[in-house]
Amino acid sequence: MNEVVMLRGAEPRKILQTVLEKRTSAIMSYLSRGKWxxxxxxxxxxxxxxxxxxxxxxxxxxxxxxxxxxPVGISLKYGYGKFIFETTVVGLEPSPDSTNGGTIVLVMxxxxxxVQRRSYFRVDVPKTLKVNVILWHRCYTNGDRRVTxxxxxxxxxxxxxAGGAQIAIDAAQKPDFKKRQFIGLRFTPMxxxxxxxxxxxxxxxxxxxDSKSICLRLQIVGLEASPEGRGVLQRLCNVVEQYYQIxxxxxxxxxxxxxxxxxx
Numbered sequence: 001m002n003e004v005v006m007l008r009g010a011e012p013r014k015i016l017q018t019v020l021e022k023r024t025s026a027i028m029s030y031l032s033r034g035k036w037x038x039x040x041x042x043x044x045x046x047x048x049x050x051x052x053x054x055x056x057x058x059x060x061x062x063x064x065x066x067x068x069x070x071p072v073g074i075s076l077k078y079g080y081g082k083f084i085f086e087t088t089v090v091g092l093e094p095s096p097d098s099t100n101g102g103t104i105v106l107v108m109x110x111x112x113x114x115v116q117r118r119s120y121f122r123v124d125v126p127k128t129l130k131v132n133v134i135l136w137h138r139c140y141t142n143g144d145r146r147v148t149x150x151x152x153x154x155x156x157x158x159x160x161x162a163g164g165a166q167i168a169i170d171a172a173q174k175p176d177f178k179k180r181q182f183i184g185l186r187f188t189p190m191x192x193x194x195x196x197x198x199x200x201x202x203x204x205x206x207x208x209x210d211s212k213s214i215c216l217r218l219q220i221v222g223l224e225a226s227p228e229g230r231g232v233l234q235r236l237c238n239v240v241e242q243y244y245q246i247x248x249x250x251x252x253x254x255x256x257x258x259x260x261x262x263x264x
Contacts, residue, residue, distance in 0.1 A: 012112040015083060016051060019043050019076060026076035028053065028104075029222045032065040036182050036199050036222045039064055041074075041104075049108045050090065064104070068092060072106070073225025081117045082163075084224035084233070085109040113230065119162035119237040126246040131157035133167050133187040135177075135216075153177075155216070157187055160243065162236045163220055165200065168213045175214060177202055182221065189239040196239075198223060198232050 019026070020043045028041045045052040053074075055064070066072065068089055075084045091105030125131050136152040155169040167185070169175050177183060179202055186197040200218035207214050220236070223229035 012085070012109050013046070015078075015112055016043060016046055016108075019078065019083075020046055024076055024078055026053070026074050028072050028074055029225055030064075030066050030070065030072040031222075031225075036201075037065075038201065038221055044103065046108075051087075051106050051108055052103050053106060054103050066092070066104070071225055073222060073229070074106075075224050082115045082120060083112050084115060084230070085112045086225055086227075086230075113224075115162055115233065115237060119240050121240075122159045122161040122164070122166070123240055123243045124159050124247060125157050126243055126250065128246070128250070129190075131187055131189065133157050133185055135167065135169070135175075135183055135185045137177075137181075137183060158215065160236070161240055162233060164203070165218045165220070167216045167218065168208070169216065171207065171212055171214050177205065177216065179203070179205055183218075185218075189235075190242065196232060196235055198229070 023042065025040055025042050028039050030037055030039075039055065041053040041055060043051060044054050066089055068091065070089045071086060072089060073084065073086055075082055087106045087109045089104060090107055091103075093103040093105065133155045134152050135155055153169055153173050153175050155167040158166040158168050160166075165185075181202050182199060183202060184197070184199055186195050188195045198220055199222050200220045202216055203219050204217040205214055206217075223233040223236075
């Protein structure tokens with residue numbers, strides 16, 4: 001199975017110093033008014049026990065509604081994998097320049113986790129499996145996270161990675177999802193397992209050639225921002241590996257099938 005490698009001690013600082021020098025952009029995920037948001041950010045400075053980030057140059061400025069004391073998740077692609085960590089906002093420094101989003105001061109993380117790059121390669125759901133997915137709008141009443149029948153749609157998982165998924169929904173259900181919308185989803189990767197549930201942002205919606213289904217391409221968000229989320233991420237890495245191994249095994253079995261000789 002794929003492993004999430006944990007880096008502790010001096011290594012996080014060394015990693016972040018390299019990120020700062022190479023000006024590698026990162027993605028910050030955070031909750032605001034009960035909904036997940038993502039912003040592309042850039043590490044700008046490192047101190048003894050803090051680090052500064054700002055909105056990446058070239059990004060369209062938009063309000064980042066966060067507060068001091070709020071936890072945030074950071075993920076960045078680098079080298080042979082993706083680094084993720086959870087930290088807390090300890091300062092907000094607005095910029096006098098209206099085209100700049102200002103500076104966010106974060107606590108230096110005690111640990112950074114590394115997810116292997118192969119976990120982010122999409123794998124098809126094995127043909128022997130039919131994985132149904134429940135999707136819903138990211139809104140709940142009084143904090144109730146249960147899915148209610150009048151607010152969900154059912155789809156089929158097409159492919160999956162640790163960072164995203166593709167889901168096909170029957171067009172007859174008339175789904176009213178929109179591009180860039182954040183949604184919740186739940187599915188059971190294997191028949192004998194407990195369901196996985198997390199949030200994602202819709203990156204694209206396209207109808208199939210026969211117009212019978214609508215395909216949603218999703219980017220998974222928020223998993224790096226909590227221990228529970230990182231547990232889900234670990235399971236997703238394992239699902240990717242499971243599906244890959246099943247597909248490889250099926251391909252080998254097909255290659256081993258004898259070819260019937262033609263008779264004349």
